[in-house]
Amino acid sequence: MSSCNSYLVYCGERNNKSFIASDSQLKQETQYKYYNTIENKEIAKKIRIPVVFHVLYRNSSMKISKESIQSEITVLNENFSASNKEIDNIVPDEIKHKIGTANIEFYLAQTDPQGNVTDGIIYRKTKRKFYSFARPIFYADPLWNPKKYMNVYVGNVRVNKFKNTSGYVDHPRIWRSPEKDAIAVSYNRMGKGNKLLTHETGHWLGLRHIFERKKKCDLVGDGIDDTPNQKTATSNCPDSKIQCGNPIYFFNFMDYSSCRVMFTIDQVDRMHNVIYKYRNELIRLK
């Protein structure tokens, strides 16, 4: 574990009182196994999500390459199928049975909203120095219908005072703000095996931080049953860490550690339920 790189990534998932209500609503609405209501189980098993990247750049160093974007897709697919190389080494043996395999496959969109052939990558030159919640990056290039595509915006992303925030996504109140239903990630967090896009995609599919609102160890937390209570975010990659009387899952994608490698079974359930209930138009049937 000591070979993990160390850096602290702040994630700008917005967190305020108005989300607490929608959090419990989300839990209530997604605890039901929607998969069971789909008649053709073979169709339902295959979750393939088309992705469009909107790259907003001011100079050539920000204009990340198509190869780098393709490698992000590869990493996403490894992480969402629990086939990433590090998972075996990092997840303790006694936790391995909790590893969730989402079996979600992401691919670069092949047709745009008008039906034209595309490679799923849009480059747009911009003059703006940075984007934040107040200046949403999502307005810099037209959003593709978020019901049918996962939109990823890449640019100089900041969240208010957190200058080193490197990504954000609105809480999935997707029934309220479809115009912001997209993921923002900083250009300098792309590639190199970074876990940021996986983490933000987790938010986009209904996951909260694993340490969410557990400062007193007795609060609701992330609304996921099989993640232990955790007080604070983890930086770097510790050998082990105890909080709230239990070893915590700092190796979970929804923490901030540098060795995030897994989702749990219940997190996968939540993501599947969010897809089947709210994002079912994403699923291309093959």
Ligand SMILES: [Zn+2]
């Ligand atoms: Zn986050």
